[in-house]
Amino acid sequence: MNISGQEFISAMSAIGAGIAMIAGVGPGIGQGIAAGHGASAVGRNPGAKSAITSTMLLGQAVAETTGLYGFAVAIILMFVKPFG
Amino acid sequence: MGSVSVAPMVACDSSFMIKSLFTFKLPGMDYEFHLNTTHVALLIVSVFILIVAVIARIKLNKVNSEDTPGMFMNIIELIVEMLQTMVEGLMGKNTSKFVNYLSTLFLFLIISNIAGLFGLRPPTADYGVTLSLGLITFFLIHFNGIKKNKGKHFTALFQPIWFLFPINVIGEFAVPLSLSLRLFGNIMSGTVLMGLIYDLLKPFTVAYPAVLHAYFDLFSGCIQAYVFCMLTMVYVNDKIADE
Numbered sequence: 001m002n003i004s005g006q007e008f009i010s011a012m013s014a015i016g017a018g019i020a021m022i023a024g025v026g027p028g029i030g031q032g033i034a035a036g037h038g039a040s041a042v043g044r045n046p047g048a049k050s051a052i053t054s055t056m057l058l059g060q061a062v063a064e065t066t067g068l069y070g071f072a073v074a075i076i077l078m079f080v081k082p083f084g
Numbered sequence: 085m086g087s088v089s090v091a092p093m094v095a096c097d098s099s100f101m102i103k104s105l106f107t108f109k110l111p112g113m114d115y116e117f118h119l120n121t122t123h124v125a126l127l128i129v130s131v132f133i134l135i136v137a138v139i140a141r142i143k144l145n146k147v148n149s150e151d152t153p154g155m156f157m158n159i160i161e162l163i164v165e166m167l168q169t170m171v172e173g174l175m176g177k178n179t180s181k182f183v184n185y186l187s188t189l190f191l192f193l194i195i196s197n198i199a200g201l202f203g204l205r206p207p208t209a210d211y212g213v214t215l216s217l218g219l220i221t222f223f224l225i226h227f228n229g230i231k232k233n234k235g236k237h238f239t240a241l242f243q244p245i246w247f248l249f250p251i252n253v254i255g256e257f258a259v260p261l262s263l264s265l266r267l268f269g270n271i272m273s274g275t276v277l278m279g280l281i282y283d284l285l286k287p288f289t290v291a292y293p294a295v296l297h298a299y300f301d302l303f304s305g306c307i308q309a310y311v312f313c314m315l316t317m318v319y320v321n322d323k324i325a326d327e
Contacts, residue, residue, distance in 0.1 A: 054314070061311035065262050068269030075272065078099070 007084035017077040023070025030063040100279030122123070122210040129195050129207060170310075174317045178324060183319070187225075188310060189217070190313045197271055197305025200278065201297060206305075209271045218264030221316045224257065229323035237304075237323070263315060270308045274300030 003011075038056035042049050076082060106119040140160045147153070153161065167187040172179045196208045207213050229237040241252045278300060281293055 054310075057307060058314050059138075060317075061266065061307070061315075064270075065266055068265055068273075071269045071273055072265055076169060 010051055010081075013077045013083060014026045019076040020070045020077065022074075024055040024067045027067035031060045034060050034063065036045060099312070100205070100209075100275045102205070112241065119247040121205045122207050125196075125199055125204040126207040126213065129192065129199060133191055133195060133231060147225050167191075170313070173316065174314070175321055180321065186303070186313050189316070190309055191215075193267075193309035193312055194306060197309055198301050200275060200301045200305075206275060206301075208267055208308075209275045211268050214264040214268040215260070217267070217312070218260035221263055221319065225319050225323055226256075230322055232324045259319060261288065263312065267308055267312055270304055276303055 023056055038052055041052045045052075102122055104118040104120050105124065108117055108119075110117065111113070139156070143157055143177065146172050147157070166186070167190060168179070168183060170217075171183045171186050176180055177233065196206055196213075201204045226237070232238070241256075242249050244251070278293065278296065282289055
């Protein structure tokens with residue numbers, strides 16, 4: 001079987017999109033750590049629950065950014081197809 | 085052409101892509117303009133907010149101090165009070181200057197993000213919308229920074245030591261980029277996942293997407309609207325806070 005250049009580029013773009021989503025590992029670990037520390041903080045000081053929750057969510061959202069860069073790359077590779 | 089037939093990507097025709105609904109040409113311009121799903125969804129969201137706001141205003145004008153407020157007025161008061169406390173918690177005495185813009189932003193974002201529940205394509209899943217919101221934040225930060233600190237706003241770029249200037253400039257321009265990409269990425273990932281579930285798993289799509297809608301549209305949408313407003317406030321407050 002022979003594969004044309006166009007098809008090769010499509011296949012490689014799909015593989016690249018999959019590899020780009022490995023970026024999701026980092027935010028997962030980071031958000032898990034933040035949530036764990038948030039839970040322990042609430043356990044130590046239940047009165048400050050709302051302040052802790054909002055701080056935790058803000059930090060998690062910022063930590064998520066790098067994962068979303070990977071997602072943007074994957075979306076561009078899959079649907080915008082810059083290489084073909 | 086090769087013998088391996090690569091089928092056109094199935095997902096390309098899925099419901100999560102931006103679709104052109106109507107094409108027109110302006111006389112004298114050699115360019116096709118498209119009215120797409122984002123425009124329609126944006127219009128619906130804006131008109132909805134406008135109608136609710138006008139009704140609230142009319143009811144507010146007719147209210148007497150004696151009679152108890154009705155259901156609608158209670159809900160409006162709850163929302164306004166919640167937004168006021170949200171802004172006040174971070175901005176302190178500058179609240180009155182920013183509460184109008186931030187409330188508008190929050191309401192717009194929350195209704196846009198949950199628009200997926202009502203069968204629209206969320207307007208915030210279009211990078212054009214989120215980038216404009218990010219740029220508004222960018223100009224808000226620097227307008228207020230220059231107004232408050234005058235020349236010091238620019239000398240702060242050389243702050244710890246002069247050769248960090250390029251990194252500081254990149255840091256300033258990364259703010260609208262990361263803000264807009266965060267919102268876009270979160271809402272787009274939810275839209276893509278829901279689109280894939282509805283299109284590719286069609287025979288098995290029974291009842292369980294409701295749970296996913298609750299997560300991807302409601303939870304994620306509310307969190308992201310909150311985070312966008314919070315970060316806008318943090319960045320602006322960083323520039324105008326007293327030393």
